[in-house]
Amino acid sequence: MPYDAWKDNEYIESLVKELKDNGTNVIVGSLDKLINWGRSNSIWPLTFATSCCGIEFVSLGAARYDMARFGWEVARSSPRQADFIMVAGTIVHRMAPVLRRLYDQLAEPKYVIACGACAVSGGPFKKSYHVVMGCDQIVPVDVYLPGCPPRPEAMIYSIMQLSRKIKVERFFGGVNRREKMQKEFLESHPIEGVNDVK
Amino acid sequence: MADFQQTIAKLFPEATFEQADTLMVNIADAQWHSLAKQLKENPQLGFDYLITIVGMDWKESMGCVYYLQNKHNDVISVKVTTTDRENPMLHSVADLWAIAGIYEREVYDFFGIVFIGNPDMRRLFLSIDWKGFPLRKDYDENPDINPVPTDNERQSDFTYTYVETPDGKVEKKEVRVFEPEDFVVNIGPQHPATHGVLRFRTAVDGETIKKIDVYMGYIHRGVEKICEKDTYPQTLHFMDRLDYFSAHPYHHGLCMTIEEAAGIEVPRRAQVIRVIMDELSRIASHCLFMGTFCMDLGATTMLFYTLRVREQILDIMDRTCGARMTFNYECIGGVMQDIHADFVKDVHALLDVLPANIKEYNKVFTGNVIAKNRMEGVGVLTRENAINWSVTGPSGRASGWSCDVRKTHPYSIYSELEFDEVIHTEGDSMARFKVRLEEIEQSARIIAQLIDNIPDGDYCAKVPKVIKLPVGHWFRMVEGCRGVFGVYLESDGSTMPYRLKLVTPSLPAAAVVNHLTAGSKIADLITIGGSLDYIVPDMDR
Ligand code: SF4
Numbered sequence: 001m002p003y004d005a006w007k008d009n010e011y012i013e014s015l016v017k018e019l020k021d022n023g024t025n026v027i028v029g030s031l032d033k034l035i036n037w038g039r040s041n042s043i044w045p046l047t048f049a050t051s052c053c054g055i056e057f058v059s060l061g062a063a064r065y066d067m068a069r070f071g072w073e074v075a076r077s078s079p080r081q082a083d084f085i086m087v088a089g090t091i092v093h094r095m096a097p098v099l100r101r102l103y104d105q106l107a108e109p110k111y112v113i114a115c116g117a118c119a120v121s122g123g124p125f126k127k128s129y130h131v132v133m134g135c136d137q138i139v140p141v142d143v144y145l146p147g148c149p150p151r152p153e154a155m156i157y158s159i160m161q162l163s164r165k166i167k168v169e170r171f172f173g174g175v176n177r178r179e180k181m182q183k184e185f186l187e188s189h190p191i192e193g194v195n196d197v198k
Numbered sequence: 199m200a201d202f203q204q205t206i207a208k209l210f211p212e213a214t215f216e217q218a219d220t221l222m223v224n225i226a227d228a229q230w231h232s233l234a235k236q237l238k239e240n241p242q243l244g245f246d247y248l249i250t251i252v253g254m255d256w257k258e259s260m261g262c263v264y265y266l267q268n269k270h271n272d273v274i275s276v277k278v279t280t281t282d283r284e285n286p287m288l289h290s291v292a293d294l295w296a297i298a299g300i301y302e303r304e305v306y307d308f309f310g311i312v313f314i315g316n317p318d319m320r321r322l323f324l325s326i327d328w329k330g331f332p333l334r335k336d337y338d339e340n341p342d343i344n345p346v347p348t349d350n351e352r353q354s355d356f357t358y359t360y361v362e363t364p365d366g367k368v369e370k371k372e373v374r375v376f377e378p379e380d381f382v383v384n385i386g387p388q389h390p391a392t393h394g395v396l397r398f399r400t401a402v403d404g405e406t407i408k409k410i411d412v413y414m415g416y417i418h419r420g421v422e423k424i425c426e427k428d429t430y431p432q433t434l435h436f437m438d439r440l441d442y443f444s445a446h447p448y449h450h451g452l453c454m455t456i457e458e459a460a461g462i463e464v465p466r467r468a469q470v471i472r473v474i475m476d477e478l479s480r481i482a483s484h485c486l487f488m489g490t491f492c493m494d495l496g497a498t499t500m501l502f503y504t505l506r507v508r509e510q511i512l513d514i515m516d517r518t519c520g521a522r523m524t525f526n527y528e529c530i531g532g533v534m535q536d537i538h539a540d541f542v543k544d545v546h547a548l549l550d551v552l553p554a555n556i557k558e559y560n561k562v563f564t565g566n567v568i569a570k571n572r573m574e575g576v577g578v579l580t581r582e583n584a585i586n587w588s589v590t591g592p593s594g595r596a597s598g599w600s601c602d603v604r605k606t607h608p609y610s611i612y613s614e615l616e617f618d619e620v621i622h623t624e625g626d627s628m629a630r631f632k633v634r635l636e637e638i639e640q641s642a643r644i645i646a647q648l649i650d651n652i653p654d655g656d657y658c659a660k661v662p663k664v665i666k667l668p669v670g671h672w673f674r675m676v677e678g679c680r681g682v683f684g685v686y687l688e689s690d691g692s693t694m695p696y697r698l699k700l701v702t703p704s705l706p707a708a709a710v711v712n713h714l715t716a717g718s719k720i721a722d723l724i725t726i727g728g729s730l731d732y733i734v735p736d737m738d739r
């Protein structure tokens with residue numbers, strides 16, 4: 001996809017700028033690049049679908065949209081082997097601690113895509129007594145993907161965004177920062193009994 | 199109908215009758231159980247199929263409306279009420295209809311009505327710590343009362359049952375869900391084979407399943423309550439999001455109910471389009487069923503074959519409805535917009551490739567030795583039990599029960615169409631698979647009859663901007679892709695429903711899992727669950 005066709009170049013630029021400002025060692029920098037090249041081209045999703053959006057995710061895996069082209073097709077059923085969760089579907093009260101626990105079980109570095117209106121903000125179920133209004137109340141979200149459900153093309157776009165983000169990330173030292181960020185998030189959103197799962 | 203009234207009046211002189219769209223019997227709770235017994239066992243009545251239990255809160259009283267059907271497809275309803283809001287109690291009929299057990303739990307969860315004699319009076323969708331009963335009219339929705347849980351959910355190994363002592367008092371008793379020595383394995387909610395977020399607490403003895411406790415509510419979205427806060431046209435779009443494969447039939451069902459209540463005549467063109475859409479959904483849904491079911495059994499290739507046809511159908515719908523999944527196409531009075539210029543051509547193209555595809559599915563999977571070994575004789579559901587558990591749709595028909603609403607209560611233009619109700623009698627997983635495969639052919643047959651004769655005219659009737667329904671209640675059923683979808687609508691004369699109860703086929707399909715798997719191997723649980731083809735948001739609503 002040409003650079004100009006992307007929608008949020010400023011955000012990626014700011015990430016790159018931050019990296020440059022901090023300065024990197026040549027060797028570490030090239031190693032970073034190499035590792036990130038590998039990471040960003042083989043992000044494995046967790047098989048996670050609660051409702052309608054999950055079905056579009058299935059279509060994404062099938063022949064027509066074929067996410068294998070991008071190296072994302074290895075959907076893992078165990079969070080320990082996956083890189084990111086695509087939160088495809090509504091999250092309700094009973095599911096909330098479960099999602100959090102799955103997130104905690106993902107191996108570092110880990111990412112979250114909030115897929116669909118429900119995961120972004122509660123969507124059509126805004127008036128419900130049992131729906132969590134956006135999964136960012138429970139886990140930190142990297143990419144928000146609107147739509148009800150988002151078309152498979154949009155899902156591809158969102159995962160490509162994620163892979164762009166991974167590409168410019170600093171791996172050595174960068175992941176430490178991520179951990180710090182996550183720690184802050186986890187501390188400000190405590191779930192008893194879940195955090196000590198680690 | 200008059201006969202039923204006479205028979206019942208003779209047996210229960212105190213019963214009163216109302217004639218709405220069905221005969222409605224009003225009976226006091228004290229007599230309800232004996233009436234239920236008569237309804238089921240008296241040969242003149244023979245109501246062996248419990249369609250649903252609608253919990254109700256009429257403010258001054260609470261209660262339930264039971265919808266029942268007999269083998270001649272007569273429908274009758276019974277209303278039982280109580281005025282006690284503090285400790286509402288009714289008598290359970292779980293000993294007569296197996297499915298009543300779970301339906302009563304749902305009513306308890308939503309309204310707090312306790313059923314005396316139900317062996318398992320736990321909440322169904324909400325956690326044990328949930329405060330209040332959400333579908334009561336005086337429920338406080340303040341999120342501070344029931345915040346998003348920050349804790350793992352509290353679990354209990356106990357359930358309760360309420361028994362009546364001979365002197366008329368009701369006692370609460372604690373009962374174990376599992377025996378203390380049982381070895382309980384947890385499957386789900388995050389498990390690829392449960393088709394969504396469903397959880398089975400499975401007691402196993404080696405590899406053999408002893409008992410399954412189905413744990414739902416991981417996608418309970420409270421649709422019925424939200425609908426009470428929306429105007430009639432606004433309630434429609436939730437139908438897409440219950441069983442997302444039956445979006446068209448479900449829409450059709452709710453629209454039909456509202457149209458009947460409002461006295462709106464739907465133009466012929468819209469009727470034909472609706473039926474074509476319903477049948478296209480059925481084909482797409484059954485295709486996806488085959489794909490995912492075979493994938494569960496380890497044959498991933500099938501998914502790619504069947505999704506090919508599904509994608510073709512989604513393209514047709516995409517062009518006409520503007521979406522691939524949540525179409526929101528049927529509206530009150532007809533359909534949202536006219537069909538796309540290429541619609542007829544595209545559907546013909548689909549009908550042309552279908553036979554070859556079905557042949558291919560049969561070649562790849564149906565005759566396959568492994569598939570046969572894994573499906574034949576696995577999870578046999580007898581006809582009697584299918585009725586007892588209200589397992590409708592293709593799964594019910596695989597047990598030899600003729601329960602296709604398109605035949606039993608023909609709606610829209612189905613009575614004019616030629617098609618066969620596919621019935622198998624084996625009742626095993628193979629039969630459930632085959633019924634769906636053959637239903638694709640029947641749906642294609644229906645579409646073929648209609649596609650070249652879509653009449654001219656309006657695609658939507660003229661309806662008032664603001665839709666107000668008269669005071670009353672209505673109950674209609676349609677055949678969704680997975681079975682009977684019923685809509686119970688009660689109106690207080692305003693622009694919003696007073697109560698909208700959605701009867702979905704997936705809840706019984708999940709409830710019957712325990713019955714079907716007892717004594718089978720763990721691996722068969724996947725086959726049986728897959729062949730029942732439940733959709734979790736559809737059961738949780
Ligand atoms: S965003 Fe829409 S399609 Fe996705 S889960 Fe929510 S309701 Fe379903």
